[in-house]
Amino acid sequence: MDTGIQLPSQKSILAIGSWTLYLLLLDILYPFLGMSVAVLALVPVVAMGWAWGTLGGLIGGALAFLSGMWLLLIYGGDLSPLGDPAYLVSAALIILVGLTTGRLRDLAARAERELSEREKAEAAQQRRHMELTTLHAISQTLASPLELDDLLHEALTRTIQAMGFTGGLIYLVDERTGRLTLTSHSGLPAPLVEQVADPDIDAATCAALYSQGQGQRHFETCSEDDCHLRPALFREAGLRSCLWALLISQNDVLGVIALFDSASRSVSGWEHALLASIGRQIGMAVERAILFQNIVQEREAARILLHTARILSSTLQIDKLLDRALDELRRLVPYDDAAIGILQQEQRGWVVAARGETAPLPREFTLSGHPLVRRVVREREPVIAPDERGRSRLGVPLIAKDKVIGVLLLTARRARVYDRRQAHLALTFAHQVAMAIENSRLYEQTRAQLHEVTLLHSVTAALSSTLDADQLLPYVAHSLCEMLNGTRAEVYRLNRQAEVVVIAAEYAASAATERERQRHLGEVHLLDDLPAVAEALARRRPLHFRLTDPDLAPALREWLTSRDAQAVLLLPLELGERVIGCALVWDSQTARSFTDGEVATGQTLLHQAATALENARLFAESRRQLRELQLLHDVSWAASTSLRLEETMQAAVEALAAELQDTSVALMLVDQESETLRLVAGVGVAGEKVRPLHLRRDEGIAVWVARHGRPLLIPDVQAGHRRGSIVSDIRSELCVPMLVGQQVIGVLDIESPHPDAFSRNDQRLLTTLASNLAILVERARLFEEVEAARAELQERAVALERANARLRELDRLKDQFLANMSHELRTPLNSIIGFSEVLLDGLVGEINPEQRECVEDIHFSGLHLMEIINDILDLSKIEAGRMKLRLDTLDVPALLEEVRATVLALIEEKGQTLTLEVADDLPPVVADRIRIRQVLLNLLSNANKFTPPGGQITLSCRQESPDALLFSVSDTGIGIRPEDHEIVFEEFRQVDGSATRETEGAGLGLAISKRLVEMHGGRIWVESELGHGATFSFLLPVSKSAMPSGSPRHATVLVVEDDRQFSNLLAFYLRREGYRPVQHFNGRGVVERACEVQPALITLDVMLPGQDGWAVLRDLKSNPRTKEIPVLVISVLENSALAFSLGATDYLVKPARRDDLYAILHRLTNPQPSAPESTILVVDDDSEFIRLVEGMLQGTSYRVIPAYSGEEGLARARATLPDIIFLDLILPGMNGFQVLEALRTDPLTADTPIVVVTSRDITAAERELLNDHIQGMMPKTALTPQSLLAELCHLERAISSHRIEED
């Protein structure tokens, strides 16, 4: 009832005043007016009634009555007021007036009150409406889907509008600090806003202030001290009053809303209430908004994380995606700079992704250098670093498999950016990243391993498939770069002297820097300039350097810097024990250290490469060799087709030109006489070379080479300094000398229209070829020279041969004649002897003594004639060298006994005695039994003849020396004069005419005996004095008996050789084989010496002092005592034809091979008279060769079966089953290898020894192929009678031993 208090105050003053005035007037006026004065009381009564309504009027009337009474009492004396009717009527009137006035007044007051209350209700309704409108607007605003800031601003603006304030602010409590932060403002001047943006008030203080009822402020009244809002600032801004409220949600103070007015206004309670309500509304809205924002953020975070996870897991190659992930993270956790660092080792790491302008971490970092990182790693929890310099920093560990593998570092340039929630988000993100990195790592590992394996496989395959080193090394560089993730790789080749490296291959990855892309191929560096390479090569193990290595040598640092590189790995390239180079892998991106795995991979790769290189080298080598061999073969083949120099050379040049395409070839030979180089053969030759070049006057490459004898390779004629020699389209030229010893006999020159057409290999090949050609040229020249001499010799040989043939024919005729003669002579003699015996034996009846005597004469003469004829035949056989000894082991005592028995009848007939003296323990002797018997019988028969009846004849045998047995026949006959001792052994010589009467015989017996003894290697002689009997003795060498098989041991060999050294060598060889060498150093006296020692063999040099070998040979062969002795001519001259025509048994060219010598010795001193014939199948399309073999084997026990093709050879081998097969490899149709295989698979021929005889070189592979199947190999060029027989001898031995094994 405030209004009740207010209104009476004015009216009561009026009523009381009027009443006071009345009383005053009463006192004054009564005396004058009397009782009429009472009328005046009407005024206060009316006033009281007016003032206090009905009651007031009644009271006023009562007061007026009482005052009247009082008056009457005072002034009316005895007059009783009650008794005065006027008075009463007046009093009643006054009271009535008072009452009426009061009543009117009450009515008026009620009306007024009713009116006022209606107004009030109306105003309240209006206010309520406004309030509702405001709240509605605000709540509408707050409910609108605006961002919180916009929402707050809108709410603020509306509140200000609705409540009629000038402006306002909204502070929100910062979650992290708990302090107010300006969030929204409206209608306030900007400077003020800035100044009040960050009041140092927390939520609790606000709540306390508010609860103290300080919701309203008047800046005029409040002091600086008790006002947190610094009123001065507001005053300055012209603001007077302030109304504020808390933003509350669920009892939490979220912030403050404050309204300011430029007027100092009093604020009604409802405004307070309204603002509080608005505050709650806003509080709820903020809460909601925050919640929503949180939800949105959570959702966004979840979405981002999901996205991140998806990104990170979508691919396992995360390097680049980490950047994107960081971008995503920015929407979740704000930052200005971010980095993801991966820990490599315990203390180090490097950044794999970064965002922002300034990296929070250097590319490579250490834990010690970064406390935040260290802390994160240690605590394994997100760490919000204290802000410094207005920056916020957040570090989050990347944990995978319970291990910190890295850190995520975020920085923001504002303070207090990061809170726990963001840390949590970042951690979630970091988990994703860590997982992804780990997965990626695993994947990378797997992939790397797979990649490595695949790459290694492909590299291996590629490396092993290519045999071209030029292709190989770039591939190695490429592979190495890729596998080790370098930015550039190089392969250096070390030269053989190990002082220079050449960059043989290089590769730059796409990530390489500009400088790294520069090409260095072919650059040559001194090893001294590359200490790192030198070290890697010397230590033979991988090395790696990084720019960040603290102890990196300055030189290496400079080197790395100069190459724009951060790190380098050096891998030595080893081939067996040899280091042949070095591979370098550069990384210009990171100063990383290469892992053991990478190094091992690199080494594996290089090992493969080295192997492949070796293969390539071997391949190149073998290809080169093959090429050379091919060329050389072509050349030799070409050369073999002709012996003419020009043709040979032209063929060679053409073969060479065919090999080198687009190349002209010129072969020029030096003409010594004119001192010029002349073109001998050429292909595509033009220019100066077609004319003779003078060695001293002319210039040019060919002349230079011919003059200096050194090869010259000009890669580019036009680029070089030899401009003088330019010939139109020639660009490169290679010229090599043809050398024989030190002498240049010509040059081989090749030219190409392309620069760099020839390599050092070509030069080597050409040099080889040139030296071969040189030899061919020399051979051809020598051949031409020799040819003339040969032709002459040939003529002589032919003539000799012709003469020889004639002689042989004569000889044959003579033999034939003798054989016929003997037959013709013997047949009648048979009858003469036979029928005389028939008569003498009385088979056809008895005859008388005279007849008997006649018949006996006939019989004796017949026998004698028969003996003479036999002797003549024997002698002629011996003379012709056709007497063959049938060597056998003799039982000497048995033989002597037999001989004695045979002659005993004759001896006893003359009354002589025969004594046999045989020594004990005679060694067995190898000799022809029949012939020794013949000799003994002859000697005994002579003794019988020349000893008178009763004489004494002794037959004895003893061992004269270890070498010989001495046989003697002594008689007591007539004896022989010393001067006749020699003569008795000559044919048809009898000592004395007088003696012939007494003795019979043709006088051939001793001659024959002598020959026979000498044929056995012995000698015969006589000791006698006329009249004192004679002793005929002969020595039979026991040497031949020491070897029952007829071995040549101890056989004497006469060595005729003037070169004492060679003679000694031969003697040494002979002694080693058990021969007894007798050395003779002169051409003269050979025959005499031979007669003296009766050697089993004579070796004869041709060039001898005194008399040449040919003459000696002729003499030996014309002397009957030496003509049987085989002669082996050993000479430097190759003239076997002449030697054979002169009767040499064999021929060796000096220097004689020991084995050849042995083979011949073995053959010549081991005659095998009854050796069965062996057949040799010679398979060769070259009929000349077959004829040659036939010629060489003529006179031996070998017979040649020819076959002119592989097929024929096969057929003949099956048909004839030869003992030995000679097989050429190059045959028309079936080649030698095929024939060989067919022969070996056929059981008929599987075991037949095969000798490969070929004109071409056999490769190692072919040799291996052949080795199991053949028993021998002979190059055609090396074929001589000696080598052929040695080979056959060897084969026969092998076969016989094989057969023995079989037996």
Next chain:
Amino acid sequence: MAGETVLVVEDNKMNRKLVITVLKAHGYRVLTAVDGAEGIATALRERPDIILMDLQLPQVNGYDAIRILKSRPETAHIPILAITAHAMDDERKRAHEAGCDGYITKPINTRALSPLIRRHLDARTPE
């Protein structure tokens, strides 16, 4: 002296006569042939106890005759002595290869002839 039949194949008249004289004197029955063909025919027809075969014969030579006779069952068992020239190893070898049982060397030793034949006849395997 069982009067065995000896076939002498010899082209030389004087030699033939000498052999016949000697053999007859020793009591043998002697058949003669002058060449290989006749020798073979006679041998097949007469089945002599022993044959003396000269090797140098016209038409069919001694070697072939020996080979044929030795290949026929009717005559294979009959000893054949080849009459060879003086110490001609070659002839002896060939005759041996042809299948002869022994040799008589020319000039014929008339005194050794009969004992040689006797030895061969006695060495025959008793039938």
